[in-house]
Amino acid sequence: MKKIFITGRYGQLANEFERYLTKNSIDYIALEINELDITNFKSVVETIKDCSPSVIINCAAYNLVDQAEQDYLIAHKVNVLGPRNLAISSLECGAAFVHYSSDYVFDGAKIDDLYIETDSVNPINEYGKSKLLGEKAVFDITSSALIFRLSWVFGEGKQNFIYKLIKWQENSSFLKIACDEFSIPTYTEMVVEVTMKSLEKSITGLYHLTNTDYCSRYEWARFILKKLGINKHVHPVSMSIFNLPAKRPAFSAMNNEEICSLLNIQIPTWQESVEFHIKKYLHSF
Template sequence: MKLTSLLVPENPVPHPRRVLITGCLGQLGRTLQATLTDHVRLGIDLPDCDITDPAVVPFIEAHAPDIIIHTAAYTNVDGAESNPDLVFRINMWGTHNLALACQRTGAPLLYISTNEVFDGTRTTSAYYEWETINPLSVYARSKAAGEAVVRTLLQRFYIVRIAWLFAPGGNNFPRKIIENADKHGRLRVVSDEFGNPTYAPDLAAAISQLITTEHFGIYHLVNGGSCSRYEFASEVLRQAGRGHVPVTPVAHSEWERPSTPPLHALLANTNAAALGITLRPWQEALAAFFQTS
């Protein structure tokens, strides 16, 4: 095993922390490496380092991180339905290995989870951090299992639930909407699935604030406001100068897919907001996305 990346501060602070980021090549991992510039950033990802291999525990111990930010995950929600063993091996047992590494090093763990741990059956309000989860899909159950591992094995942890992540240069919803609009000239988008778009640079900045507080616990870090997939797509096209492309709203039942996404799993940012950590409205974040993409 070896580190995928090692970045040192350009302008060192008196006591920079050693932050180990799993999944450092993914949307959020890349963004965290670009955001946490005051710290030494140790990045691991496939193929250099496999979190499901028990050998990752002594490997991490040898690098002595001050905190681990765990973004690595199997995130193909539909593909997860036909690969449950692989999904749980990565999302639960991989997390288990990282928790063991945290036990050995004394480093806290920040685990990235998902709004999909809620069933989304409630339509009157968003879910708070302390509410009981009820995951529906294989992917959601594996992420909930990862949460349980973190809570069981560690006392010093952050569980950060996010939703509908998008980042500059990533393979994400806004990019797919634009590509399909340009290819087909019209779109059909689900109008009865609701969530909180989350812009990776805003999330990374919030995580940077959060890890300095050492107020451990469960957090919902999403951009302000919420929308349906249809509303998100319509705003993407408007801001991308493609507002003329017709978008037809359709029910989720008309869009066959292997998984069962929660229809109304909105997240309320209560705990982080109490610490003064909030993210701007998703429409403003989307405008920033287009300015940097």
């Protein structure tokens, strides 16, 4: 019988795993940062040894993209050392290991097509650098890990663009949203389902996991407001006007065909998943 060990409890993705595993009566343990700090090697090894899981899923991460420009030491500790510690533990207890990376490993300079797994990486901010080094740290320990690169993750909770957009529009007469930043909104429910299917098939390696189709942040914002029935003017602007500490890739949309063909599945478009999510959680916005 599978026993799943989840880090980063109460994050968006970990929440979704908990919902899925509870609903499907799968045995799991999920720990938050105060119960298990993934940067603490001794505590990671001992805790995981005690639990003796068959699968370790790392949902913990340092995700504050702008803050990471200053706090890069913390970002690197959580996003590089953390997954490394977990990968070592997975080997020690013979568990499968799943980790998540990001589209920000790319610089956004590819203009002719979506990014595929074998494209060259070149992160342009500290967060992206830490996520790339995290991938490498894991594969240096074990080649049998499974890593998915995600982008613009949304699910239940407050740390995502949908929730933030709803709050911004409550306090302003119009919104300015970047129309020159492109990627793919990616739904936590889909990520959990594809991860579980991949584990069933013992898939290992590095894959891009996103919803299908891509958009600018401006298009995403317009779509969300339309589906919520909110009539607010959204002004398209260049992301440069926000003067954010971290540079973002202009185009970081990734191609999900590799994992789709391995699992013989189709992944819904981002529009389908955003609409589904908004209907499901309308009461909580």
